[in-house]
Amino acid sequence: MSPTTTSAPSTAPPPHPVLANAALNRGRRFADADRAALGVDALVPSGPARSLREEVARLLAKLASLPTPILRYECLLRLASSDEELFFAAAQTNFAHVLPLIYTPTVGEACVTYPSLDIPPRGLWLSHANHAGRIEQTLRAAWPRKASVIVVSDCQRILGLGDLGANGMPIPVGKLLLYTACGGVPPADCLPVVLDVGCDVDAVRDAPDYIGTRAPRITGEAYDAFVDEFITAVARVYGQSCLVQFEDFGNANAMRLLRKYRDDVCCFNDDVQGTAAVGLAGVLAALRMHDVPTSIADHSFLFLGAGSAGLGIAELLVLALRRAGLSEADARKRCWFVDSRGLVYAGRERVSGDKLPFAHDAFPAAVSAATGGLAGLVDVLKPTALIGVSTQPGSFAPEVIAKMAEHNKRPLVFALSNPTSKSECTAEEAYKHSDGRAVFASGSPFARVELNGRTFVPGQGNNSYVFPGLGLGVLVSGARVVPDSMLLAAADRLASLVDQGQLDAGCVYPDPKTLMDISANIAHAVCDEAVKLGVNTKDVADVTVQQIRERMYEPGRGRM
Numbered sequence: 001m002s003p004t005t006t007s008a009p010s011t012a013p014p015p016h017p018v019l020a021n022a023a024l025n026r027g028r029r030f031a032d033a034d035r036a037a038l039g040v041d042a043l044v045p046s047g048p049a050r051s052l053r054e055e056v057a058r059l060l061a062k063l064a065s066l067p068t069p070i071l072r073y074e075c076l077l078r079l080a081s082s083d084e085e086l087f088f089a090a091a092q093t094n095f096a097h098v099l100p101l102i103y104t105p106t107v108g109e110a111c112v113t114y115p116s117l118d119i120p121p122r123g124l125w126l127s128h129a130n131h132a133g134r135i136e137q138t139l140r141a142a143w144p145r146k147a148s149v150i151v152v153s154d155c156q157r158i159l160g161l162g163d164l165g166a167n168g169m170p171i172p173v174g175k176l177l178l179y180t181a182c183g184g185v186p187p188a189d190c191l192p193v194v195l196d197v198g199c200d201v202d203a204v205r206d207a208p209d210y211i212g213t214r215a216p217r218i219t220g221e222a223y224d225a226f227v228d229e230f231i232t233a234v235a236r237v238y239g240q241s242c243l244v245q246f247e248d249f250g251n252a253n254a255m256r257l258l259r260k261y262r263d264d265v266c267c268f269n270d271d272v273q274g275t276a277a278v279g280l281a282g283v284l285a286a287l288r289m290h291d292v293p294t295s296i297a298d299h300s301f302l303f304l305g306a307g308s309a310g311l312g313i314a315e316l317l318v319l320a321l322r323r324a325g326l327s328e329a330d331a332r333k334r335c336w337f338v339d340s341r342g343l344v345y346a347g348r349e350r351v352s353g354d355k356l357p358f359a360h361d362a363f364p365a366a367v368s369a370a371t372g373g374l375a376g377l378v379d380v381l382k383p384t385a386l387i388g389v390s391t392q393p394g395s396f397a398p399e400v401i402a403k404m405a406e407h408n409k410r411p412l413v414f415a416l417s418n419p420t421s422k423s424e425c426t427a428e429e430a431y432k433h434s435d436g437r438a439v440f441a442s443g444s445p446f447a448r449v450e451l452n453g454r455t456f457v458p459g460q461g462n463n464s465y466v467f468p469g470l471g472l473g474v475l476v477s478g479a480r481v482v483p484d485s486m487l488l489a490a491a492d493r494l495a496s497l498v499d500q501g502q503l504d505a506g507c508v509y510p511d512p513k514t515l516m517d518i519s520a521n522i523a524h525a526v527c528d529e530a531v532k533l534g535v536n537t538k539d540v541a542d543v544t545v546q547q548i549r550e551r552m553y554e555p556g557r558g559r560m
């Protein structure tokens with residue numbers, strides 16, 4: 001007799017359509033009347049229904065009892081696929097606990113260890129090997145329902161961890177969990193996608209448990225045709241108003257794809273544009289701090305890293321500087337870049353087209369300081385702000401921070417690389433080596449720092465403050481495209497939400513507890529800008545923040 005046959009009875013009850021549906025399942029929270037009406041009365045224990053509040057408290061206690069962040073990640077991702085109400089109620093009422101698990105830094109570890117994780121698969125892997133030429137029919141078969149927002153990655157630059165191939169799925173999944181948790185976009189409308197176009201890191205690709213295509217990345221025309229087929233298929237299957245967020249593409253493609261699609265497709269690149277808005281917002285908020293020059297026109301910026309994030313931030317800073325009265329050329333001169341080959345200046349070898357607009361006619365002292373390291377450059381250029389988007393931990397060495405503090409009463413030191421292990425410096429280092437004068441922000445969260453009897457609150461300069469509200473605003477307004485002025489509007493609004501208490505504690509971002517309100521506000525600013533530009537397809541001329549807030553998905557509303 002064969003050990004299993006297709007007709008063998010299962011030892012588990014047959015899946016119940018309510019309990020098996022994460023959107024409907026309430027676990028132990030079904031009220032008595034609902035248990036009978038839904039036919040689940042014998043399928044859940046007969047004890048009294050638990051409240052959502054009680055279940056959230058139990059979940060937090062369980063998370064606290066698990067020994068490692070990655071086990072907490074697994075616990076949360078299993079919950080997200082079995083009981084959405086509990087998952088999102090827990091996230092929306094406990095951002096400080098939950099976000100570092102489903103997002104940076106733990107999401108980085110989840111990508112690195114993805115094949116060994118015990119979680120249900122989530123999202124679509126579209127592989128060039130299997131799906132090229134039939135992406136449209138694959139989408140129709142695999143996700144035959146509405147999708148309002150898609151986060152897509154080819155996983156070539158996962159955080160600061162490099163090319164992780166198809167293992168990078170936790171990034172689009174995590175971003176979309178934040179779309180719901182922070183931006184109130186209904187979870188059923190969110191589609192994570194990985195474009196599995198190969199992997200160039202042998203150690204990832206050749207690992208016995210690698211989940212993706214075991215081949216080098218496709219490039220050139222084949223790559224472009226595959227991305228193009230995907231973009232076209234999305235519009236055909238989900239409509240032109242489906243928002244596509246590009247995430248964690250390598251820098252050979254990120255800016256290029258953005259330029260190719262941004263005028264015709266409802267899309268944006270989060271690493272370029274979302275990061276730009278959060279970076280600018282941090283600078284704008286800092287202008288209201290004691291001992292920081294109050295006009296952005298009095299600032300200059302030294303970037304370590306000239307990729308998607310750095311160039312994105314600088315392009316938006318240029319818009320803000322021009323608004324403050326500078327010419328385009330003068331605004332660009334306020335931004336200096338150092339990449340993996342050193343200072344970016346005109347005439348240097350291998351300055352890519354995206355960097356060229358920021359390539360200075362460098363004065364000799366700057367060029368020679370560059371060879372002496374970052375501290376030497378700070379000494380010569382005297383920037384008011386140092387922005388790290390380089391993936392190089394420790395690169396804001398003590399002497400670099402000390403030099404920033406020598407030239408500024410309150411230097412802006414933003415170490416934005418993710419995850420924590422890639423941060424250019426820690427919060428403590430920034431405060432310690434600047435005698436507590438640095439205005440510090442980081443991409444991944446750092447705890448408060450106690451130093452010389454003072455408490456410093458580091459800001460989390462992460463695009464998670466922006467993309468959920470930006471996306472929400474695009475969906476609410478039905479914006480056809482996402483122009484840079486929307487990012488400027490988002491940055492202005494985010495900066496305006498930083499209260500004096502936060503600024504006094506040294507933090508240039510609002511309290512993350514208010515992320516739902518922040519997103520409603522950003523969405524409102526985006527709607528206003530869409531109307532101003534005439535790119536809205538919905539009538540949102542008079543929409544209010546309150547109206548947007550009320551429409552946001554919030555499972556615990558009124559019950560938490």
Ligand SMILES: NC(=O)C1=CN([C@@H]2O[C@H](COP(=O)(O)OP(=O)(O)OC[C@H]3O[C@@H](n4cnc5c(N)ncnc54)[C@H](OP(=O)(O)O)[C@@H]3O)[C@@H](O)[C@H]2O)C=CC1
Nearest residue numbers: 159160251305306307308309339340390417418443462463
């Ligand atoms: N906080 C946030 O919200 C965000 C943070 N990030 C983080 O920023 C980092 C960079 O992302 P992104 O810009 O997209 O990545 P890219 O790969 O596009 O760019 C990385 C840049 O760092 C430069 N670089 C590498 N090594 C060095 C070095 N030793 N010294 C100076 N520069 C160096 C590269 O130089 P070269 O050009 O010569 O190769 C490149 O310009 C990542 O860690 C990412 O997680 C990104 C987006 C959002």
Ligand SMILES: CC(=O)C(=O)O
Nearest residue numbers: 159248271418462463
């Ligand atoms: C935050 C983010 O998008 C990144 O680090 O890539």
Ligand SMILES: [Mg+2]
Nearest residue numbers: 247248270271
């Ligand atoms: Mg990213």
